[in-house]
Amino acid sequence: MSKPLNIGMIGYGFMGRAHSNAYLKVPHFFDLEYRPVLKACCARSEDKIKEFAAKWGYESYETDWRRLIKRDDIDAVDICVPNNLHREIAIAAAEAGKMVLCEKPLAMDTAQGEEMVQAVEEAGVANMVWYNYRRVPAVTLSKQLLDEGRLGRVFHYRAQFLQDWTISADLPQGGTALWRLDAKAAGSGVTGDLLAHCIDTALWLNGPITSVCAMTETFVKQRKHQLTGQVEPVQIDDACAFLCRFANGSLGLFESTRYARGHKALYTYEVNGEHASLRWDLHDLHRLQYFDHRDDSLVRGWRSVHVSDSDQPYMGHWWVPGLQIGYEHTFVHQVADFLDALAKGQPCEPTFRTALETQKVCDAVLQSAREGSWVSIG
Amino acid sequence: MSKPLNIGMIGYGFMGRAHSNAYLKVPHFFDLEYRPVLKACCARSEDKIKEFAAKWGYESYETDWRRLIKRDDIDAVDICVPNNLHREIAIAAAEAGKMVLCEKPLAMDTAQGEEMVQAVEEAGVANMVWYNYRRVPAVTLSKQLLDEGRLGRVFHYRAQFLQDWTISADLPQGGTALWRLDAKAAGSGVTGDLLAHCIDTALWLNGPITSVCAMTETFVKQRKHQLTGQVEPVQIDDACAFLCRFANGSLGLFESTRYARGHKALYTYEVNGEHASLRWDLHDLHRLQYFDHRDDSLVRGWRSVHVSDSDQPYMGHWWVPGLQIGYEHTFVHQVADFLDALAKGQPCEPTFRTALETQKVCDAVLQSAREGSWVSIG
Amino acid sequence: MSKPLNIGMIGYGFMGRAHSNAYLKVPHFFDLEYRPVLKACCARSEDKIKEFAAKWGYESYETDWRRLIKRDDIDAVDICVPNNLHREIAIAAAEAGKMVLCEKPLAMDTAQGEEMVQAVEEAGVANMVWYNYRRVPAVTLSKQLLDEGRLGRVFHYRAQFLQDWTISADLPQGGTALWRLDAKAAGSGVTGDLLAHCIDTALWLNGPITSVCAMTETFVKQRKHQLTGQVEPVQIDDACAFLCRFANGSLGLFESTRYARGHKALYTYEVNGEHASLRWDLHDLHRLQYFDHRDDSLVRGWRSVHVSDSDQPYMGHWWVPGLQIGYEHTFVHQVADFLDALAKGQPCEPTFRTALETQKVCDAVLQSAREGSWVSIG
C-alpha cells in the first residue's frame, strides 16, 4: 500500500489546476511508493478557494497561507502564486519543515533566489521548481541523446519562445488574470516568464552559459492597470533576445516575445552537433526532429520522430504507439519523478539550487539589456 | 452538488484504463449535473481485477459480469471486452435496466448489432458506442465547418488508418493481448478495428454510403495461436481497401492496414468541397488542415490550424492557446457529452442505432471483398 | 565535338515549350556525344508557329506535319499535340525512318498503341514516351532504393494525382487550350491525363498490375464547347479511383481528380515495404520521405530527404547541395538519357512498348468503371 504525501496547494489558477491534475493522475499511471493526497488548498478569496477545493477534491481549504504552512497534516507546500510571493512563502515553508515545490521562475531575482536556496538547504527539506518542459518525452529524449554523445561536440544552441497574446494595446495589465504584465508582481516580462523555460532547458542540455549580450523592448508603452484603474507605464519587457556563449564553446541565440503574430506558445530549441542535430517545438510537443550525419547519404534527412513508443521516455506509462499525450502530462511526469526521488532519498531536479542558475542568467540578460553590453556570468 | 452516476466497468485493458481515466477527470474540467462514480469493475481473473480496482479506485470488483449487471448500485455498464462478448453483455445489461456504454465496433456483425439496438431501445436505456475520435476537437470542428456549409458541395472523401505493428511473422495471434488478430474474438481484422473508426467519422461528416467495392488481404497466412499453442491459419483481414459512393454524390476511398511500415496509427481523412477542403491526421490530432478557395489568391494555401483556442470545440475546458491535449481527452469529452445528454434527457451520439450503420458498411465491405463485386447498402 | 541530332517539333503548347527548353539546356549541364539542334517546328497556324520558332530559335518551321516528317534534315520527331493525333503522326514518322518522341499518354487506347509499337519496332527507330516524372531525382532515387531491396517485400502501393482547376461549371471544354476536357481529343479525362503518370511510375517501381476495379465520375455533366459554341455533354471522367493487385502480391490504391479543392498538381505516391517505406509528392518534388524500420527505435522517424546532393540521381549536374531544381529539369534529364542511350545504341525507357503497358491498365480501368466489376490484365 502506498504512503500518502499530503499536499498543501497555495493558489488556484492555471498552475494550481495543472498541478492538481497531476497529483490525481500520477497513481493511475505510475507505480510509486508515495501517493499524493490533496489535503488542503489556499487563497485569500474564500469563495474562490472553496469552489476550487470542491472541484478538485481537496479535503480542506485555508485563506491564509501562513495557516496552511503551520498545519501538521501538510507534508509539501506547492507554491502557485505570482512571482513576488515566492520568496516569503518558500522560506516560511522551509522553516516550518515542509517540502517546497515552487512554480518557476524561482524568484524575482538572484538575491531572492539565494535566500530561498539557503532556506531549503538549511532546513534540509526536499525542494523542486516546476520547470515542467524537462519532462516532455521528446525533451527528455534530447537529454538522453546528448548524454550518450550522439551529437558529438556541440557548436550551436538556439531557442525561442514566441507568443502573440499581448499585441492589442487595449489589453490591460495587472490583477489576477494579467499579473504577468505587471512588473511588480512578475519581476520581468518575457525574460522571467518565457526565457526562463528556454534557459532552464539549455543549461540542462548544454551546460553553463558564461556570458550574455541582450536587448529588450517594450512595444506598448502604457496600459490601463486592472488594480488602480489608471493608465500606467508598462515596465516589463515585451520582447527579449540575447546572444551567449556556453562553457563548452558553443554559441547560443535566444529570443522571446509576446508580439510574434501567429505563434501561441512556440517554444522551440535546436542543437547542432558535430555528428547530429536535434530540434523540438512545443506546438507539436510529441515529436522530435533528429538529423544524423552518419546515415547513408542517399537517404539522409531530418527525421520526424513521433515520440510515443514504450521505449521512449515516460511513454511506456501511457497508451500505445502513435497515440499522443499533451501538455498536462509534463506535470504528471514531474510529480512521478519527485515521488520516486523522495522514496530513494534523492533530490529531484531542478532543485532550488539548480533553478538559481537560470535566475542568474535571467538577471545577467536584463542587466546586459539595460547596460547595452556583454555581461559575464560568474 | 452533482448527482452520482455509478459505473460498472467490464474489462481492465487498454480501453478499461482509457475510460476510467475519463470518468475521473471529467468533473475537474467540466461543470456537469452528473458525476461518474467508479462503483465496480469486473473481470474473470480476480488477481487482475483486484489490482485494477486498487489502481483506479473502484470501490469494489466482481469476477462475473452477470453479477455486476444485477447489482442495484450500478447505473451504467461499460463494456470494454473483446467484440465477441459485446452482444450478450449489452443485451443482458439493457434487460437489467442499465445504461450501456459499449466499446466499438458495436458487434461482430449487423445481425448481432440489430439485436443489441432492439434490446436497448426496448429497455429504453441510455446507450452509446465509444467511437471516440468524433470528440477530437479538430474532428468536431470539421463537423461544425461542414454543417455550416463552408465546403459547399462535397466531391471527395478519403480516409485511411495505417499501422505497422503486425508485420513480423513471429507475432502470435489470440489471447488477452492479441485477441484483435483472432477472428473468433474480433470478428474481422482491420475492417472492424480500424476502418470502423473511419466509417463512423465519414457517416457523421458526409452522410450515408450507398455502395462499396472492397478488397482484403491477409499477408501472413498462419501464426501461432496464444491459446492453443498451435500454428493456425490467420482468418482476419490484414488489410482492406474500398471504393464507395455517398448518398450526396461524392466519391469515397478508404484504406486500412497493419502493414504500412512507418505508421503507428495514422488515421487521416480529407474532404474536398466546392469551396474548401479539410484534412486531419491522428498523429497530430491537435491540428486541422484547412484550405479555403475564397481566400485572396496571392496568399491562398493550406492552413495548419493549431486547435487549442478557447473558441474551438472543447478547448475552453483545458489550458491556454498553444498547449495541446492528447488522445485520452477524446474519452473525457465523450463522457462529458454523455453526462450532459443524460441531464437533458437526450441521446448521446453515436447511439447503438447510429453505430449499427457503421456495422452495415463493414459487413458490406467484407461481403464485397469476398464476392469481388460492388455491394449496395440498403 | 558533339554530333547534332536534328529535332522536328510538332506542337507549340505547354509541352512544346517544356521540351524545347530541355533540348537547349541539356548540353550545358551534361557531357554527351549528341547535341540536340532545333531544326524545325510545326503547327497549322503559321502565325503561331512562326512566333514560336523565333522565340525558341528553331531554324525553320512548317505548317503541315507531313512535310516536316519528309524532311531529310530531321532526325527525330517530337509529338506534342493532343492525344487523338499521336497515332497517325507516330506511325508516319516511323515509316519515314525518324526517331519518335511522343508525349504521354501513348495513344487514345491500347489498339492504337499496339499499332504504334508495331510501327516503331518494324522501322527499327529509337522511340520514347515523355513520362517525365521518372526523372524527378527523388523518383529515380525511389527506383534505386527499391531495386537495392531496401524496402524488402512490398505490401502497399498508393498514388494520387489531385487537381482542382475544373471545379467551376463555367469553364468551357475543347479547343486549343482546353482539349483535355474534350473526349474526342483526349480519349479520356483524368485517367489518361493524370492516372497515366501514376500508373507509369507504379509499373516501373513496383512491377505489373494484374487486376483492377475502378469507379469514375463526371461531376459537371455539360459544358459549352469552345469549337461548336454549343453546350454539350461532358464525356470525360472528372475523377477516377481504382483498387488493384500487383503481380508481386502487393495491393494498390489509385485516385485522380480535378475536383480536389486546394490541390494544384498533387501527384503523390507511397510504397510500404517490410523494412522501409517511401513517399513522394510533386508539390515538393525535390524531397523524398523515407522511413527505415532498421533505424535505432529511439530516433526512428520519417526522414525528409532534400534530394540535392551530388551523389543523388542527376543532382551532380546542377548546383550545390541545398539548392533545388524544379519541374522543367525532368525533361532535361529525359533528353540527356535519350541522347546517352542513343550513343550506346540502347533503348531509352519508357519506350513505346513499355508505355503500352500503362495504356493497357488505363483501358482496363475505364472498362472496369463502365462495367462495375474487376477486370484482369492479360
Place this chain on the structure above:
Amino acid sequence: MSKPLNIGMIGYGFMGRAHSNAYLKVPHFFDLEYRPVLKACCARSEDKIKEFAAKWGYESYETDWRRLIKRDDIDAVDICVPNNLHREIAIAAAEAGKMVLCEKPLAMDTAQGEEMVQAVEEAGVANMVWYNYRRVPAVTLSKQLLDEGRLGRVFHYRAQFLQDWTISADLPQGGTALWRLDAKAAGSGVTGDLLAHCIDTALWLNGPITSVCAMTETFVKQRKHQLTGQVEPVQIDDACAFLCRFANGSLGLFESTRYARGHKALYTYEVNGEHASLRWDLHDLHRLQYFDHRDDSLVRGWRSVHVSDSDQPYMGHWWVPGLQIGYEHTFVHQVADFLDALAKGQPCEPTFRTALETQKVCDAVLQSAREGSWVSIG
C-alpha cells in the same frame, strides 16, 4: 526584333554557370526589348575558359580581364570572381564605359564599396549586384505584401543562413574551389558570404538597420591552405550572429554558420507584424508561409502558399499551377528585370549604391564582434 546586349563574363565557376544559364533562358520566357548575347568570357586559365566557352556557347574568350573590358563589342561586364577582385575590375569596367553586373557581396569592405559606387555613378553606367534571392517569387511576394501594409507595424525580423559543409577539420582552405574559406580572397567568412544575403533581403523588406551587436566564432582554428600547402590559421568567421534594431522600431536577430549539422543551405526569414506574419525558407523556396490574424479565428493558421500561380510574382512566365521552379530561376528573373529596366532607362535594384548599405551592415557586424559592443550604423 530584340536588341542584342553583349555580355562579357569574367569567371567560369558556380556563378559563371548560373548567370550564363540565365542569359540564355531569359528570351524564351520573357518578352523583352533586349536580348543577352554571350559575346566573350574570361579567365586566366586558357584551358578552362576555352572549355567553358564551348560548353555555354560564348562566341570568344579572353585570358586577361583587362583585354575583355577594352573590347568594343562588349556592353556589359559580369564579375563572377572572388571578392578581392571585385573592386579593381568593376572600376576599370565602369571607366571603360561598360555596364557592370557584380556578384555579391559588392566588395571586401565599405571603403572599397564606396569607390565602386563612385566609379559607376561617375561613369553613368548601369550597374547591379547579384543578390538573387530578391527574385525568388515567394520573396518578391513578401515584399509586395509588406508594401501593401498587410502586416501592419512590424515588431520582429529574424533571419538565418545555416550550412554544414565545413565541419570536417580535414577540409582545406583557399584555392579555386575553397576561396570562400580564405580571408584574403573572401574578406570574411559567413558574414560576407551568407549574412550578406540575409541583410540585403532584410533592408529591402524591412528598411534600414540602425545598430548591431554581434559575436563571431572560428571553430576550426587552422586548416591546410590549398595554395601554400601549409597548415595556416583560419581567419574567417565560421559562424556569426547578431542582434539589431531597425529604423522602424522592430527588433532583428540574424545568424549564420557553416556548422549547423543537417542544413545544407537553410536560408530562412520571418517577419512578425501587428496583423500578419510571413516566413520563407530556401530549402522549399517555392513556398511562402503566411499567417493572417484577421482570418476567422476558428480556422486561423499558418498557410503554406505554393507560389506557382500565374498571378504570383514571375510565375506567369513559367509552367502551370503546382509545378515548381528552382534556384536557377532567380537569376533569370534578375536578368529579365535588368533588361527591362535598361529598356526603360531606369536603375535595376539592387544597384551598387543599394548594395553598399549591406556592406556597411556587414562591416558594423564584424566590428561589433571584434569590439564586443554595440555599433551604430550612420
